[in-house]
Amino acid sequence: MQNLISSMLNGDRRSLSKLVSAIEHGNLDLNLLLNNIHDKTSDSYIIGVTGPPGSGKSTLVGNLINQLCEENLKIAFLAVDPTSPFGGGALLGDRIRVSDFNLSENVFIRSMGTRGSGGGLNGVVGITVDLFAAFGFDIVIVESVGVGQVDIDIMNISDTVILTTVPEAGDEIQILKRGLIEIADIFVVNKIDRPGSSHIANALEEEINSRGRDIDWIPPVILSQANKNIGIDLISEAIQKHKDFLKKSGGIVTKRGLNRDRQFISLVENNSVELIRKLLNSDEQIVQLRNKVKQGVINPYIAAFELNELIGLRKK
């Protein structure tokens, strides 16, 4: 284990790959790993990409990686699949297209399921991102599907968050806006060859301008057609601008501090859920209560209130 970590820190990609698998499957000494990489992670810049299925995130990220490679940056990419127990490579190979040269020299690509150990998604993904940072990648890109907790966890580890959407999302963009406008740093309307793109871009910009924000960064709305490589340069520029903004304003220190706190809270919450699940399956009195719920004798909400009286979370 110590050998693996040392050779990873010396730049061995195979050791890196083995460590990612070990993190995903939960079979390694996390404390040892984290203590070895903790002070080596601050130089990487973390980009989170999220958006609904079908919004072209993977094509966009593939082209973005090729663009960033031209700037001589070394890039790690992690695709998070919240519904899969483990990642595997076949699917990802279909989704992301990066040149063979870049793939062998400058780019490291992995997909990852989220049911491994280490405190849920946040744990597994956060530790993997730290690992990539310690290896020395200039940029780590994390991509996930959906609008739920997974995305919030992605945001909690990212310096720049990119939200992709499509012209058709018009009728539901209100929902995206309200939930994510405070969190996304760059909005991308992809697939602009389809009708509705200027409508949705205007709606997003209106919403952005109507909101007060804690900091002075105004998220740009970028139009793209990723499969034709249109707009990718603008996305790359916007990332650089946001990075410069965070570094000049000192916002990066605040943001990373808040991110670490949010990761911590999410991990602790996951741990408490794991504890309660064990209790729900092992305690005889609780199993009896569950049977009454199943049979419809007692309402689930009333039973949950009752259980609240039975158990508690407290300091030792």
Place this chain on the structure above:
Amino acid sequence: MQNLISSMLNGDRRSLSKLVSAIEHGNLDLNLLLNNIHDKTSDSYIIGVTGPPGSGKSTLVGNLINQLCEENLKIAFLAVDPTSPFGGGALLGDRIRVSDFNLSENVFIRSMGTRGSGGGLNGVVGITVDLFAAFGFDIVIVESVGVGQVDIDIMNISDTVILTTVPEAGDEIQILKRGLIEIADIFVVNKIDRPGSSHIANALEEEINSRGRDIDWIPPVILSQANKNIGIDLISEAIQKHKDFLKKSGGIVTKRGLNRDRQFISLVENNSVELIRKLLNSDEQIVQLRNKVKQGVINPYIAAFELNELIGLRKK
């Protein structure tokens, strides 16, 4: 409160509406409400509709409601917006188109945010669905966006789960499939005027056929174009078939029992997360630990391990 419940049970829609608001805002005696409606909820049939943003769920549900009204059914529709603190009606009015006559006589429509009290989404939505059932609606339809926890909660209260997707989801359908194929009872590929619909429908059918299932129901894959009312009759038929299947096989009893158990577990988990959040903000020792995490002195994962040693969840 008792008066409101009584007049709701006597069929007063205004009382129903007031009770939904009270549930959403968490300002009512839930025990009193639940005890009053607990034995009156079994006759309604619950349909959950989920799928990514832009897949046309709202248009589809609007037309499905109009179709079901022709069969003289009384229908309640609840749109769940996982990113909004509270629902409000303006947005929903734009999304769902139901005739004025149906709206005044046979259909009750509400949207709901999910940050109210009552144990997170599951609590608020589950109680509202019970309320609709007690009022006497034949069918309750619950719709939500996304692929995350919200959808799993929706599935936990539904007799029939419909998953909508679009032809373009091709490259990400693997993800949907793996996560949801066990849970969805009916698949709808909507917007079939766009390319890729037969490809995605075939891929779904292959996946369905390649899986062993616990029960004998084989989920149909229906092609639709909701904005032209194409395929809505097939969806309505498939719902009826699934309902008949569940009733004839006795599966409805098992399914509702499992659903109640899953609701219970989800509520208890939410309660434990609420407890831990309070502790994280109030305990001096933990606040100090969080400050060290924010400053980067201690890694979030190591801090979470440490906290695990400090606190525990146990029976009183």
